[in-house]
Amino acid sequence: MPSRVVIVGGGIVGLATAYRLLQTQPASTVVVLEKEAGPGRHQSTHNSGVLHAGLYYKPGSLKARLAVSGIRQMVDFCRQHGIAHEICGKLVVATDADEQQRLHQLRERAEANGLTGVRLLGREEMLEIEPHVGGVAALHVPEEGIVDYAQVCARLVTEIEALGGTVRFLSRVRQIVPDGKGWKLLTTSGEVDADYLVNCAGLHSDRVAALAGEVPEVKIVPFRGEYYQLSPERQGLVRHLIYPVPDLHFPFLGVHFTRLIHGGVEAGPNAVLACAREGYRKLDLNLVDLADALGYPGLWRFMGRHRRMCWDEVRRSLSKRLFCASLQRLVPELRLGDLSPGGAGVRAQAMHPSGELVQDFSLIRQARALHVVNAPSPAATASLAIGAEIVARMAEEA
Numbered sequence: 011m012p013s014r015v016v017i018v019g020g021g022i023v024g025l026a027t028a029y030r031l032l033q034t035q036p037a038s039t040v041v042v043l044e045k046e047a048g049p050g051r052h053q054s055t056h057n058s059g060v061l062h063a064g065l066y067y068k069p070g071s072l073k074a075r076l077a078v079s080g081i082r083q084m085v086d087f088c089r090q091h092g093i094a095h096e097i098c099g100k101l102v103v104a105t106d107a108d109e110q111q112r113l114h115q116l117r118e119r120a121e122a123n124g125l126t127g128v129r130l131l132g133r134e135e136m137l138e139i140e141p142h143v144g145g146v147a148a149l150h151v152p153e154e155g156i157v158d159y160a161q162v163c164a165r166l167v168t169e170i171e172a173l174g175g176t177v178r179f180l181s182r183v184r185q186i187v188p189d190g191k192g193w194k195l196l197t198t199s200g201e202v203d204a205d206y207l208v209n210c211a212g213l214h215s216d217r218v219a220a221l222a223g224e225v226p227e228v229k230i231v232p233f234r235g236e237y238y239q240l241s242p243e244r245q246g247l248v249r250h251l252i253y254p255v256p257d258l259h260f261p262f263l264g265v266h267f268t269r270l271i272h273g274g275v276e277a278g279p280n281a282v283l284a285c286a287r288e289g290y291r292k293l294d295l296n297l298v299d300l301a302d303a304l305g306y307p308g309l310w311r312f313m314g315r316h317r318r319m320c321w322d323e324v325r326r327s328l329s330k331r332l333f334c335a336s337l338q339r340l341v342p343e344l345r346l347g348d349l350s351p352g353g354a355g356v357r358a359q360a361m362h363p364s365g366e367l368v369q370d371f372s373l374i375r376q377a378r379a380l381h382v383v384n385a386p387s388p389a390a391t392a393s394l395a396i397g398a399e400i401v402a403r404m405a406e407e408a
């Protein structure tokens with residue numbers, strides 16, 4: 011195994027990788043380089059805070075394997091370190107006969123992936139769990155829950171440091187130079203040498219890979235997800251997690267209701283093209299990011315193929331009424347006045363030049379480097395398992 015490892019990106023995946031590496035290779039020197047002033051400032055804390063159990067993913071895929079083992083590892087980590095979490099269970103709600111049919115397929119996937127306790131419920135049974143839910147049937151997924159991912163990231167930093175590793179904040183990697191046996195990284199806080207490089211740069215992972223001379227076939231296309239909050243007096247409409255039946259051709263799950271671990275209920279996220287990779291407000295614009303996305307033929311092919319869906323997403327982003335209407339399919343009693351604007355997150359979603367979205371997690375190997383080029387949801391849940399997978403792949407190379 012390499013003795014000096016540098017990880018670019020102090021989001022949950024980079025931190026979990028450093029942690030797993032130090033646990034299995036305590037003699038190695040591990041440095042995490044993070045451009046922000048603290049851990050997990052991007053996707054890892056701009057998300058729904060859900061612990062996904064691996065329901066949706068194609069059996070045999072990395073997502074399926076790492077989500078199922080990842081949720082168990084994450085729950086153990088939270089228990090061990092006193093991190094706020096709750097296994098509250100989730101309902102996936104079918105609103106018509108077609109969706110009800112698709113619930114059966116989802117249950118088969120859940121069983122193939124090794125989830126336990128997943129049950130199909132009729133209307134009476136689902137009302138016992140969520141009294142205000144609409145729809146005709148539901149799938150109950152008891153293993154899923156909610157968590158405070160900011161606390162997870164902060165604790166990972168503490169554990170990495172306790173194990174002898176270093177997390178360097180305000181260290182943006184600007185250049186990566188191969189130097190015979192390894193790499194020299196030039197950062198805003200000085201130079202760092204490494205025998206092995208792990209790229210966990212999330213929304214910038216394709217650019218960091220390119221800095222190391224590995225131009226991935228795919229590009230990161232940023233998809234913004236916007237949330238609304240339920241007013242305090244109407245939070246009783248949602249007890250746990252209420253999700254729609256997703257279209258499994260897309261990695262996005264559809265707007266849903268999420269109870270937050272420290273109180274409150276959020277509704278969302280939708281999925282619209284972001285005009286900045288780290289743009290959390292509607293009007294945030296980064297010309298380089300926007301030109302990068304619009305100059306990518308894959309995006310035009312994607313939009314051409316899914317014209318109707320893209321247009322509907324844009325309309326729903328601009329219209330609170332349409333957003334509310336989507337949510338009312340799940341909870342008919344919801345009213346427009348119950349919703350106020352919440353936060354947003356930006357997904358780092360890899361896309362092929364053909365316009366296909368990369369569905370699975372994707373790790374690309376280069377000599378003395380490994381690049382995580384696609385780690386969208388449920389990578390926060392699965393982060394500890396992804397970290398262990400990266401360590402195992404590094405060991406294969408040694």
Ligand SMILES: Cc1cc2nc3c(=O)[nH]c(=O)nc-3n(C[C@H](O)[C@H](O)[C@H](O)COP(=O)(O)OP(=O)(O)OC[C@H]3O[C@@H](n4cnc5c(N)ncnc54)[C@H](O)[C@@H]3O)c2cc1C
Nearest residue numbers: 019021022023045053054057058060183212355386389391
């Ligand atoms: C709206 C939304 C909802 C989601 N909901 C869930 C959910 O409920 N459950 C779940 O499991 N997953 C969810 N996800 C997915 C999950 O949040 C991500 O998969 C996960 O956080 C990815 O972690 P990461 O470490 O790869 O990326 P990030 O958290 O984005 O971390 C990458 C880090 O790299 C740093 N970086 C980038 N470039 C450089 C550079 N040049 N030098 C130094 N540092 C650099 C960035 O500053 C950043 O901190 C959601 C995502 C979104 C956007």
